[in-house]
Every structure is written in structure tokens, then in C-alpha cells.
Amino acid sequence: GFYLGIGGVVTYKNSSMAAVVQHFGLDNLVLETDAPYLPPVPYRGKRNESSYIPEIASFIALLINIPAEEVALVTSANAAGFSTYNGPYYTKKGIHKNKLVYIYMLSYIKPNTSN
Secondary structure: OOOEEEOHHHHOOOOOHHHHHHHHOHHHEEEOOOOOOOOOOOOOOOOOOHHHHHHHHHHHHHHHOOOHHHHHHHHHHHHHHHHOOOOOEEEOOEEEOOOOOOOOOOOOOOOOOOO
């Protein structure tokens, strides 16, 4: 299993992330900011912040034709599901033992399979 961290880049006109989201669906997504960089449209060029996450959720909702509330519920549940995992976490940057790390776009974590 894996999760994709989807940030503001998905809202960019020439981004291929929209196709990735459509391919994988919500069950493998968490929303993230990449703060302070890469804010979603319409905030492009400004400092990114977590308050822009609803813009990302709204864009994904339109993309896959579901309510934004469903995007929020599913991606929040996905994030809650790995936040209690006692590591190690695997990311493109390497292994981080016993702590939550930021999931960068197209990084993955090894899920807790002991339950």
C-alpha cells in the first residue's frame, strides 16, 4: 500500500498530477501543502499555507465529480490512518524511524500491516 501526498501542483494547468489523481482515486491520497512553496491556483506566486488545502480538495472534487466534503473526509481518514503508525516511515528522502514525516508528492509509506 501507499499514499500520495497531493498539493497545489495538481491545480496547475500543465501539471500531470490531475491524471495521477484520476488514476489512483481517493483511497490512496492525502492532501498536503508543500508550504511555503507551490500554492494552488488562485494563490500561485504567493507564500503557500495550510489554509489553502480546501482549494486543493475543491479542485480534486471537480476533477473526479464528487462533493468536496467527501474528498475532505476520505483524505483526512487516510491521514489519520498512518499518523498512529510507529514507523519506520519510508520516503524518497530515506527512512525516518518512529516519527511522522511529511509525505512529499509521489512519496510513499509502508502501511502498518500488523493490525
